[in-house]
Amino acid sequence: MPKVLISDQMDPKAAEIFRANGVEVDEKPGLTKEELKAIIGQYDGLAIRSATKVTPDVLEAATNLKVVGRAGIGVDNVDIPAASAKGVVVMNTPFGNSITTAEHAIALMFALARELPQADASTQAGKWEKNRFMGVELTSKTLGLIGAGNIGSIVADRALGLKMKVVAFDPFLTPERAVDLGIEKVELDQLLARADFITLHTPLTDQTRNILSRENLAKTKKGVRIINCARGGLIDEAALKDMLESGHVAGAALDVFVEEPAKQNPLFGTSGFVATPHLGASTTEAQVNVAIQVAEQMSDYLMRGGVTNALNMPSLSAEEAPKLRPYMELAQELGSLVGQLEGERITGVSIEVEGAAASLNQKPVTGAVLAGLMRVYSQTVNMVNAPFLAKERGLDVREVRHDREGDYHTLVRVAVATPDGERSVAGTLFGNAAPRLVEMFGIKVEAELKGEMIYIVNEDAPGFIGRLGTVLGQAGINIGTFHLGRRAAKGEALALVSVDGHVGADVIGQIKAIAGVRRVKALRFGG
Incomplete structure (x- = not known):
């Protein structure tokens, strides 16, 4: 037992x-x-x-x-x-916590609008300062959502019930999903300029850390009120304190902090600030x-x-695990590849299987693709919740099964829809166990997607490899493997270079400066 x-x-x-x-x-x-x-x-x-x-x-x-x-x-x-x-x-x-967290955000919005904590403290102190606390109505105000996923969409629904106008910034939110929710999709700068209230509902990632930075807080409408029940680190706390003291931000309510438990914080005691101890x-x-x-x-x-x-592992039944595990590893790597390269431009994804892969349960393969694709934005995504997250964001997901057999005995292809058209990558299993990329954006290229890599698109011309090697060598970066492909001689070529160690922005900049280079991006797989 x-x-x-x-x-x-x-x-x-x-x-x-x-x-x-x-x-x-x-x-x-x-x-x-x-x-x-x-x-x-x-x-x-x-x-x-x-x-x-x-x-x-x-x-x-x-x-x-x-x-x-x-x-x-x-x-x-x-x-x-x-x-x-x-x-x-x-x-x-x-x-399990979605409705509860959304309701707490709404509660804090009311608290800011009517200065409830301050009015309570004053009244219980026997002051009866009726004329001191002049609040604002929520009706007809504009609520800006940063993040319109599961919790954000619940907040939007409640806000619409309060007769608020809702605008949202979310890279995964499609126009169709926005229409379904009854909200308007906008860019971040538009949200900052228009919102009377801003509430955050996004995970803490490299892309969202300090999304309300000092610079972005300065772009907000004077008198804005800000709520965060998501994660500490999304707001520059020092900058928020300055904005509250200057009066540019009329009020802020935080349930989460950079350091928790937050027994001390520069924001404590600031006029217009409301805090709760991570009660979401x-x-x-x-x-x-x-x-x-x-x-x-x-x-x-x-x-x-x-x-x-x-x-930290695929979700599947015990019976399916031995056969499906290598396919899911391949699928997750392919999803991660297109996710890192295309990111928020993706509006739809098609997962195609053929050969031996066509006889297997495709759902875990699809889940693995979506988990890999979205991991660049959320470290808590997994194979079970990835399909739900994709659906919430209106991402069109299609599964295609081909009975035909092509150049490989088994093949998984991931094609994503972008504003520039469809982009696809494909991979197979070597020895029915080892995942391997075999095609990328229409170019034949064989590579193992592992660790730190550099993706480069360049003009096929003599001397490029030597110049690239020089840049990496001078930076002290050792090349593990080098994978090349091209559409035609002297046409577009691509390289996938695995390296030992992290490639910083300075090195990426030096590679971009090499003659003929069209695009460079650092990639990371696994971990």
Whole structure:
């Protein structure tokens, strides 16, 4: 009988579900790190919330651990690379908190509009300052959503019910999806200039970090009010403080901070500022939902081998795993390739399989493609939630199965629709196990997509390879493998170069300056 430890406070329904599925469970919230390390070796599963820190040394002591289940979305308290190295599956429950978080954002918007926290404090102090607190109505105001995915779309629905006008900036939001939601898709600068209220609903990635920077905050309408219930780090906190003090920003309400727990912060005490201690998921309903979900997912894995909402491995049944795993690895690499190169320009994706691949279950392959494609924007995307995220954003996804056999015994092709037309990449399996790129944007090129790579499009001309090698050599960057392809002699050529180590923006700039180079981009695969 598998044995699970619940090490954080969790709704009692979680333990009930474990036991009903034949899993032994111990509930021991509040353990110190040393206490956890002393007993974790007894357990096959660890169910947590945000208090337990699953660090490398905890994982080292977890000699029997097979799965960590996080009842909630964020997994900042789990060292996922270390868990992967130990062969431990990490799961989360990405949709259990959506309504609760959206409602908290709406609550904070009301709090800012009517200065409720300040008015409460004043009234309870016996001041009765009725004329001091002059609020604003939400009706007819413009709400700007930065991020219109699952939570953002719920906020939009509630705001429309309040008779607000909603505009949204989201690279994945299509015009068709915007129409369905009843909102207007705009660029970020347009949103900043038009919004009376701005609320953020996007993950923290390299693309979204400080999306409300000092420069962007200066572009906002004077008197704007800002809400963040998503992730700390999306807003430059020092710049926000200055904008509040100057009066350019009329109010700000944050539920999340760069450093948490936020027992000290420069924003505290600033006029017009409202803070809550990361309460986005703190409702009775949300706590029950995530507890039930994590217990069901972990039980399914421990008893039947099913993997759901896994962040570090494909989600699939135990029976399909051996055949599908190499195909999913190939599919994820192809999706990551087009995602990194085309990004927000993608409006649709077609996943085509032929040969031996056509006889397999295509859904996991499609999920792997979408997980790879969107990972450049969200590190929490996985094979289970990727199709839902794509649908929410109106991304047209098609699956095509060909019975024909072509040049390869098995082939997976990923074609994406962009404003410039269709762009496709294709790959196969060598020895039915090793994923390999064989075609890229109509050019035959064979490459293993792994680690750090440089993608280059250039004019096919003598001396290019030598000049490229010189630039990399002078930068101290060692070339691992070099893959070339071209449409025709003296025509367009491309190179995929794997390198040892990170390629910085300065090196990319030097490569761009080489005569005949049309495009350069650093790529990263795996990890």
